[in-house]
Amino acid sequence: MIWPGGKTFAFSIFDDTDLAVPGNVEDVYEILGSLGLRTTKSVWPICAPGQPPRGPEGSTCEDPEYLRFVLDLQRAGFEIGYHNSSHSGVGRGDVIRALDRFRELFGHDPDCMSNHLVNPEAIYWGPDRLSYPLRALYTAFRSRRPIAYRGGHVPESPHFWGDICQQRIRYVRNFVFADIQTQLACPAMPYFDPMRPMVRAWFTSTYASSWPDFERVMSEANQDRLEASGGLCILYTHFGHRFHDRATGRAQPRFAELMRHLARKNGWFVPVRELLDYVVSQQGVARLDWRGRQALEWRWFYQKLTKSITE
Ligand SMILES: [Zn+2]
Numbered sequence: 001m002i003w004p005g006g007k008t009f010a011f012s013i014f015d016d017t018d019l020a021v022p023g024n025v026e027d028v029y030e031i032l033g034s035l036g037l038r039t040t041k042s043v044w045p046i047c048a049p050g051q052p053p054r055g056p057e058g059s060t061c062e063d064p065e066y067l068r069f070v071l072d073l074q075r076a077g078f079e080i081g082y083h084n085s086s087h088s089g090v091g092r093g094d095v096i097r098a099l100d101r102f103r104e105l106f107g108h109d110p111d112c113m114s115n116h117l118v119n120p121e122a123i124y125w126g127p128d129r130l131s132y133p134l135r136a137l138y139t140a141f142r143s144r145r146p147i148a149y150r151g152g153h154v155p156e157s158p159h160f161w162g163d164i165c166q167q168r169i170r171y172v173r174n175f176v177f178a179d180i181q182t183q184l185a186c187p188a189m190p191y192f193d194p195m196r197p198m199v200r201a202w203f204t205s206t207y208a209s210s211w212p213d214f215e216r217v218m219s220e221a222n223q224d225r226l227e228a229s230g231g232l233c234i235l236y237t238h239f240g241h242r243f244h245d246r247a248t249g250r251a252q253p254r255f256a257e258l259m260r261h262l263a264r265k266n267g268w269f270v271p272v273r274e275l276l277d278y279v280v281s282q283q284g285v286a287r288l289d290w291r292g293r294q295a296l297e298w299r300w301f302y303q304k305l306t307k308s309i310t311e
Contacts (some may be wrong), residue, residue, distance in 0.1 A: 001230065001231070001279070001282060001283075002282075003230075003234070003268045003278075004268060004278065005268065006266075007228060007266055007267060007268035008227055008265070008266045008267065009226055009229065009230055009231060009232065009233075009265075009266075009267050009268070009270070010228070010231075010232040010267065010268040010269075010275055010278075011037075011232070011233050011235075011262065011267050011269055012039055012040065012232075012234050012235070012236070012269070012270060012271055012272045012274075012275045013032075013037075013039035013232070013234070013235045013236075013237060013272075014038065014039075014040045014081060014112065014114060014173060014205060014234060014236050014237075014272050015040065015041045015042060015237060015238070015239045016042055016043065016083060016114060016116075016236065016237065016238045017042045017043050017044060017058055017059075017083050017099055017238075017240065018057065018058055018083075018087070018116070018236075018238050018240055018241065019056075019057065019058045019238060019240030019241050020058045020059060020239060020240030021054055021058055021059045021063075021066065021240065022054075022059065022063070022065045022069060023244075024067050024182070024243075024244040025069075025196070025239045025240055025243070025244070026069060026242055027244065027250050027251035028074070028239045028243050028251050029041070029073055029078070029239075029249075030256065031251060031255065031256045032078075032150075032169065032259060033073075033076050033077075033078075033181075034261055035260065035262075035263035035264065036263060036269060037166075037259060037263060037269045037273050037307075038076075038077045038078055038269060038270055039078060039079070039269075039272070040069065040078065040079040040080070040081045040112055040270055040272040040273070041078055041079070041080060041081065041226050041239075042058040042080070042081040042082060042083035042112075042113070042114060042269045043060070043061050043070055043081070043083060043087060043102075044058070044061065044081055044083055044084065044085060044086045044087055044098075044116075044184070045060065045061045045062065045063060045081070045082070045086075045099070045101040045102045045105065045119060046060060046061065046085055046086055046090075046094065046097060046098045046099040047060050047062045047086055048085070048086040048087070048088045048089065048090045048094065049090075049094075049217060050070045050200070051086060051087070052222060053066075054066065055061060055088040056309045057088075057303070058087065058240055059158050060086055060087070061101065061102075061105060067105070067108035068153060068171050071105070071106075074106060077271075078110070078273030079112070079269060079273050079274070080102075080106050080110070080268075081110055081111070081112040081113055081114070081272065081273075081274060082099075082102060082110030082112070082113035082114075082169065083114055083116050083123070084113075084115060084116040084121060084122060085097075085098030085099075085121070086098065086118075086119075087116060087118075087119075088118070088119065088217045088230070089118075089119050089120035089121055089159060090121060090159075091119075091121075091159055091199065092158065092159065092160055092161050095121055095159075095161040096161070096164065097169055099164065099304055109168040109173060109251055110168070111150070111169070111170045111272075112169075112170070112171045112172075112203075112272045112273050112274035113165075113169050113171070113172050113173070113275070114172070114173040114236070114257045115152075115172075115173075115195065117311060119222030120150060120151050120152075120157075120159045121150075121152045121159035121160075121161060122149060122150045122152050123150070123152035123153045123161075123162060123165055123172065123198065123199065124150070124153050124196045124198075125144075125150040125152070126150070126176075127139045127142075127149055128153065128196075129173070129175075129297075130173060130297050130301075131195060131293055131297060133307075134297045134298065134301055142284055152165065153165075153196070153284070158161065160163070163198065165198050165199060166197075166198045166199070166200060169199075169200070170197045170200055170201060170273070170276075171200070171201050171202070171203050171272070171273065171276050172201070173204070173205055174201070174202040174203070175204045175296060175299075175300040176206065176207035176236055176309055176311055177204060177206060177207065177298075177299070177303055177309070178207065178217070178224065178303050178307040178308075179205070179206060179227055179299065180206055180217055180218070180222040180223070180226045180232045180233050180235075181206075181225070181229050181232075181233065182204055182206045182231070182232055182233050182235075183204075183231050183232055184231070185204060185296070185300075185303075186204045186212050186281075186296055186299075188285075188286035188288070189202065189203050189204045189279075190202060190276050190279065190280060190290065191205045191285060191287070191288045191292075192285050192286070192287050192288065193285040193288045193293065194287065194288070195288075195293070200251065200285075201276070201280070201285045201290055203234065203272070203276055204234075204296075205234045205235065206233050206234065206235050206236065206311065207236050207308075207309050207310075208235055208236070208237045209235075209238060209241065209310055209311070210236065210238055210241035210242045210243075210309065211242035211252055211255070211294055212242065213237070213253055213308060214235070214237050214255075214257075215242070215252075215258070217235065218235070218258045218262070219258075220261050222260055223258075223262055223265070225232065226268065227265050229265075232275065232279070233274075234272055234275065236304065236311075240270075243255060258279045260267055277307065
């Protein structure tokens, strides 16, 4: 792909907000910001009933100190994304309240979102990510840890909000893969899946759940390979998960080293929305057909069994 401004490749990060609280992610963003690496940080706009604004799962935007930090990030050019309403399930009314609150805080609806692993309002999630025959295999595979019913896209569910997702959210993350070149596993992304029509466009990501995975995926050798490929990477990670070195109270020193290596390259470093908009302007939103869907689902399932892909 030809990237804007004569850039050689494109790179972004979608930071899943799990575990992020004041004190464990600011350093990471200070490093990214100082190097001109603008990325996407997701949030939970509200607390589910009975939930504290700050807890072991992380902070929501009802935590004033955390909210100040997130608003500062937005002012500094980072994108704020959506990670469902909160870290446990809410019904349709609260999903609408969360999206309205997001708009009030950040000035517009979320452009990008990802499902939180355990939320019953997650959209096309759990076995519903998959089609025949993998859906049955996946259900068997997960039978020791059964997944609660996912209702975001099911009109009869109290958690249904698929119609609202379709109206208010542009890009939803689905399958994740191990390679730094995100499009290797799905060159057509972002794509529309007619079997899952309440999402306007799905995007895939490169998965690095926590700091050790990030360190491995973002090694200098892999960065160099990404650069040589001329492709793109949307890295999906949790900056709240072990990026903060408890011994020093600061971000892992190796994180700054890796990010400096990246920033020295002729890369296009933009938030996820900007990157996806550009890809869409170049190749449109592909419509997934049966063959493409099967290939994507099997590729993901195979990597889930063989690599450290936990989502
Ligand atoms: Zn999450």
